[in-house]
Amino acid sequence: MADKPVVLFIDDDSFMLKALLRAALRLRPDWQYYLCEDAQHWPSTLPSGVVPDLVISDFLMPDINGDMVLSQVMAVYPQSVRVLMTGDTTEEVVSSVSVQAHFVLGKPFSEHDLQDLCSCIDRLRMLHLPDDLRRKLGTGDNLPVLPAVIRQLRQALTAAEPDLTQIVDLIAHEPVIAARLMQLANSAFLGYSRSTHSLSEALMRLGLRLVEAIVTLMAVEQSAGSQQQGSEHRQLSERAFRLAATVRQLAQATLLPAEQQDLLYVSALLSALGPLSKLQLHAGGGPVVPATINGIASDSVMTVYLLTLWGYPAELCELELLISSQGQTPDPADLRPFILFIARQYLLQCSRDYLLQMAKLVAHPGLQQALQQLPLLNGHSAV
Template identity: 45%
Template structure:
């Protein structure tokens, strides 16, 4: 495994030393560079060096940190961009989150730095070629997790969760609240009695599934104006159908409720990459044709890239990647079989299971239940 490298930039030499002490204690085998001259930050690095992360102060005499990170994004786009700031005004945070992957409040804590380093380690384990890392790292392919989703994430991370408080937060977004209640009443969850209570809907769905639906929908809302209406609608329909069918198949195969939820979450979050990619490219699908194959190149990797930066677990990200590279020999109630479920359901939803393709796939897949599902689809 390669040695990861970090560049700290701050005109305050004492702050640089403090950052270096914390970083060296957390990751003694990493390489750290210090720069107290923001205008000439590249000179702090060996010739031709490309670091994995740049962490810099926001307010500096000659150049602000957001402007410096713009330079970083152009020169070494694959590097994580982290901003340290004591100014947490909403307009400032909103501005800098368009450029920085992470915004840390000063004074920083060791946990703040460790969270960034953990995300960097996770990104480094992903099987992503350098040209694609450069592409994904450029400004525009990343945006910060919207506030309501971050609030719910933070609340659900606690051991004791106040469901009524969570419901109050979600009620601020009536469309999201309505969608949660709709899904909680859907047949595939198995409840015969309908509910109009958001609190009960959250309890039925569980914290993980509720959080995932909230995240999926706030991302959808954030990108709605940047994606053609037909494409936007098609991706939404695909995401929810994908998650529903994956959960149904996993349930029929005998997976536990927790495992059913995991594959539901992986499928639903997969829509994020498609929305972001469509919002940043001109690769829009012609929905006037009969082709419903809306999957664009690199969308799965883009989903995982964004989720990793948002702090999602590495094992979930690895499961999402399996929808493109499954283990055809997978059998039994394990994560590899869940990955194969994602793969075959995706093929079905994108109209890639004609008879010749079915026969070819049946020659590859070992699991009896999945083979039966393919034959019947």
């Protein structure tokens, strides 16, 4: 990895290229920048051995469009963050580039959008993932989805009167689909000033037509894995769903604001991304992933890497890292990491005595009662 991040801008409009460069230099004056007006020959813009951290391409260009350019970038530099800039943010364009592009930015771009991209690059570099693992995670097929869930979703979405509650529930059982849809719902192309952590709100923002398009695309991309892989996938997805449900129950007991409850729910649900990506890497003969990376569980590091790569806020990623890097129970006064931590211990089938001890640590009577009333799971110790 280069000492300084490398950025490649691709656009046939020289004025747009200069505007991008000026804005980028204001934000990160010490980064390295390369400009390309000839999209068909973009690889020749980069000196030999230079790997871009970030590639931003316009969509409509002579001879070749940006989606094809980003497909080529993904093949040559899968570890690069890929961004499509377009004035056409219709459903067809956005859904068609959901694999090639990590971000879709509307034109004209805003400096705030560029700032978010720069922060994303900073956060990814701080994780220090091995190069071979970064390359595998940067390809379009590093996460599996279950064909059965895809079929159920498509059936529900094409009903005469789609049931939003049923659709949200189906999506909540498939963390990969949930992650992709929420990524789009919070992307800059929709123009919302406030991010959302609610699956229901995400679907309403996108509209069921776009949701159906994304789900259909994912169905085309996915191939059925082995029976063993499908079984493991179901176990990982179901465990994440149970974890999210437990987190929701505890968060509701604390009377946290709805936005914070949604944040914790999504954090728990998307914690499956790291384990699922490991499963896919193993099935495809990818690199062996160590148990820890820089002293943090690799499941969590990979989850955070993917969430950052897809533009999720730092707050969500920091929660995941905080829980995984704790050598002891988080401070009970800080309710969000404490709830996530205890819910994970509960799913690991901690003892009733442990839950009662944790209940004594918290000052919030609602959470205290909720911990005392959690039902015993199979395998829990009664004492």
